[in-house]
Amino acid sequence: MKTFNEPDENVGRFYVRLLVAALFVLFGCILLALRLYSLQVKSYARYHKLAEDNRISMLPIVPQRGNIVDRNGVVLARDFFAYNLEITRSDPDSMEKTINDLSEFIAIGPKDRQRFYNFLRDNKRLDSAPIRTRLSDEEVARFMGQRYRFVGVDVKEGWFRNYPNGALGSHLIGYINRINADDVKKVEERGESHNYHGSIYIGKSGVESTYEADLHGITGREHVENTAGGKVVRSLKTDPATQGNDIELSIDFELQKVAETAFGERRGALVAIDPTNGEVLALVSMPTFDLNLFVGGISGQDWNMLNENGVPANKQNKPLLNRAVASSYPPGSTFKPFMALAGLNGGKRTLTQKINDPGGFPFGGHYFKDIKKGGHGPVDMYRSIVVSCNTYYYMLANDLGIDGIARFISQFGLGSLTGIDIPDEKEGVLPSAAWKRRYFAKGGPAAQKWYAGETISVGVGQGYNAYTPLQMALATATIANDGKRMRPRVLRAVIDSQGQRQEPPPELINEVSGNPEYMAAVRRAMDDVTRFGTAARTFANAPYRSGGKTGTAQVVKGQQYDKNNERLRDHSWYIAYAPSEQPKIALAVMVENGGFGSVSAAPIARQVFDAYLLEKRTDEPAPEDTGAEDEEGDDPPSNMVYPDFEEGI
Numbered sequence: 001m002k003t004f005n006e007p008d009e010n011v012g013r014f015y016v017r018l019l020v021a022a023l024f025v026l027f028g029c030i031l032l033a034l035r036l037y038s039l040q041v042k043s044y045a046r047y048h049k050l051a052e053d054n055r056i057s058m059l060p061i062v063p064q065r066g067n068i069v070d071r072n073g074v075v076l077a078r079d080f081f082a083y084n085l086e087i088t089r090s091d092p093d094s095m096e097k098t099i100n101d102l103s104e105f106i107a108i109g110p111k112d113r114q115r116f117y118n119f120l121r122d123n124k125r126l127d128s129a130p131i132r133t134r135l136s137d138e139e140v141a142r143f144m145g146q147r148y149r150f151v152g153v154d155v156k157e158g159w160f161r162n163y164p165n166g167a168l169g170s171h172l173i174g175y176i177n178r179i180n181a182d183d184v185k186k187v188e189e190r191g192e193s194h195n196y197h198g199s200i201y202i203g204k205s206g207v208e209s210t211y212e213a214d215l216h217g218i219t220g221r222e223h224v225e226n227t228a229g230g231k232v233v234r235s236l237k238t239d240p241a242t243q244g245n246d247i248e249l250s251i252d253f254e255l256q257k258v259a260e261t262a263f264g265e266r267r268g269a270l271v272a273i274d275p276t277n278g279e280v281l282a283l284v285s286m287p288t289f290d291l292n293l294f295v296g297g298i299s300g301q302d303w304n305m306l307n308e309n310g311v312p313a314n315k316q317n318k319p320l321l322n323r324a325v326a327s328s329y330p331p332g333s334t335f336k337p338f339m340a341l342a343g344l345n346g347g348k349r350t351l352t353q354k355i356n357d358p359g360g361f362p363f364g365g366h367y368f369k370d371i372k373k374g375g376h377g378p379v380d381m382y383r384s385i386v387v388s389c390n391t392y393y394y395m396l397a398n399d400l401g402i403d404g405i406a407r408f409i410s411q412f413g414l415g416s417l418t419g420i421d422i423p424d425e426k427e428g429v430l431p432s433a434a435w436k437r438r439y440f441a442k443g444g445p446a447a448q449k450w451y452a453g454e455t456i457s458v459g460v461g462q463g464y465n466a467y468t469p470l471q472m473a474l475a476t477a478t479i480a481n482d483g484k485r486m487r488p489r490v491l492r493a494v495i496d497s498q499g500q501r502q503e504p505p506p507e508l509i510n511e512v513s514g515n516p517e518y519m520a521a522v523r524r525a526m527d528d529v530t531r532f533g534t535a536a537r538t539f540a541n542a543p544y545r546s547g548g549k550t551g552t553a554q555v556v557k558g559q560q561y562d563k564n565n566e567r568l569r570d571h572s573w574y575i576a577y578a579p580s581e582q583p584k585i586a587l588a589v590m591v592e593n594g595g596f597g598s599v600s601a602a603p604i605a606r607q608v609f610d611a612y613l614l615e616k617r618t619d620e621p622a623p624e625d626t627g628a629e630d631e632e633g634d635d636p637p638s639n640m641v642y643p644d645f646e647e648g649i
Helices: 011-042 044-055 092-102 110-122 137-149 181-189 206-210 212-216 253-263 300-306 332-345 381-386 390-400 402-412 433-439 452-458 469-480 516-529 601-614
Strands: 056-061 075-088 128-132 153-162 176-178 201-203 220-226 232-239 246-249 268-273 280-286 355-357 360-363 366-369 377-379 484-486 491-495 508-511 547-553 571-578 585-591
Touching: 011 044, 056 232, 075 092, 075 137, 110 128, 110 176, 128 153, 137 153, 201 206, 201 212, 206 212, 253 268, 253 280, 253 601, 268 469, 268 601, 332 381, 332 390, 332 402, 332 469, 332 516, 332 547, 332 571, 355 390, 360 390, 360 452, 366 390, 366 452, 381 390, 381 516, 390 402, 390 452, 402 433, 402 452, 402 469, 469 484, 469 516, 469 571, 469 585, 516 547, 547 601, 571 601, 585 601
Parallel strands: none
Antiparallel strands: 056 220, 075 128, 075 153, 176 201, 220 232, 246 491, 268 280, 268 585, 355 377, 360 366, 484 508, 547 571, 571 585
């Protein structure tokens, strides 16, 4: 039996365990101290930055978009300040319930719901989407009184686009719409994604698209302090957004209005250019559409209307199509002045040389008829333009050959992009043997071969010929400018937020080769088209001299004017410049299925010239010249003194 003071044999083991535990605790404390040193001393800068980034966030400030104005300062597009009602993303059932609850005191229609879900689908990079835009002050007040009921719903400030003139100049001005995945990709490719944080709209067409980089502005940043839950506590610093640059167009608003009004309900296009510098004075495509339909996202109903689904009255009108730059048409007899220059400069005709027009031209077993039964008799270059003699140009085309025609006329820019600063321009077709080989590459040798008989129709602006109204206006401006072809543009100046202007200089693209006297001779003939020729009735009593050429282009081969089927009627053309002595404006007018050029297109040109040269405005469509029965002009009076041409010039 052990006494009370006798040592226990387990005590030694206890001390060993105690020492091991103490060493373990000490080792743990050393590790903890090392970790604390690493976190708080060695990695202090890194973790301090992370903590600050978590505490402080940057909210984008979307800039006000620049204005678009005409050459006289008339506002065509502008931004205004308003409020959005936005909902944060959540599960679909929750969002639908939130929308239903909101609709009890805020008007939310089917179009608003559709736009909301389309926005969520197209903008996955954003956490919230507007269910209602442009709230009134009363609606904002009603929501704020019920705000406590709606987690993730808030009123946010924003800029909204407005087009005060609605449909006027819609194809030229263009519109903005929601940014989609394709837009995001393009912005990233340009290295500008940082400038679109918070932006939900981007230019989609027209000037809004071409000058998006100028109009958008520079996104600002607001530095705010957040709670751990992400709630904003206070604003620490603000880097304000920079408003987008204003774009001043060369367009004359009043002239644009007169031109669009002149068309009335007719489809077609008009382009008016200052021949001396290439500035576009008016660019019309009819019918137009209200640009404001696209602001905030267009509804399905409106989109279907514009795309002609379920609207029989609008069938085939294609209001979204920019006919001025994106549609090409055979030019008809408006091609003849350019053919005349090709023949004179190519040595195939002289100014005084005459051909006999018996009423047509036989070739390859086919008889190409002139519009005047029995023909015009002896015809020289001057008279061929004034009375629009087809036979003269059938023969000339055969003598020049298709490649001879293409080589010379390409200098006027026909069949090639003009380089105008709005999107969607199409090339058109200036036919040649090489073009046909390319175009019919899959059709075999027979389809690719150019046949001599095809050249005959080309000479009078038919066949494969197809040019945009813009190209015809530019080619006419080139004649008016003594063969100097300027690059067409709608931009007159970029004006920054400080009022500083940057004006692009006029750009000479090309100067047509050839004898200047021939150009002057063709201009004299075009001048007399309005005195004695096919446009004489339209320009009777005009207090200014102008030069022009009417044109009638077949829509369907062999199809004549049909009063009962408007879609099969010929297209109506008129090209012109004024005043003759020193042209300030050149234009091309094309009226789809308008019939003879002297009937539909020329009266529109007269109203535009009167407005630009005389400031004579009208709010009525141009009347059709019902007295003009065909494309044949009156013969000049017998006592008329002809231009003093010399043989062999």
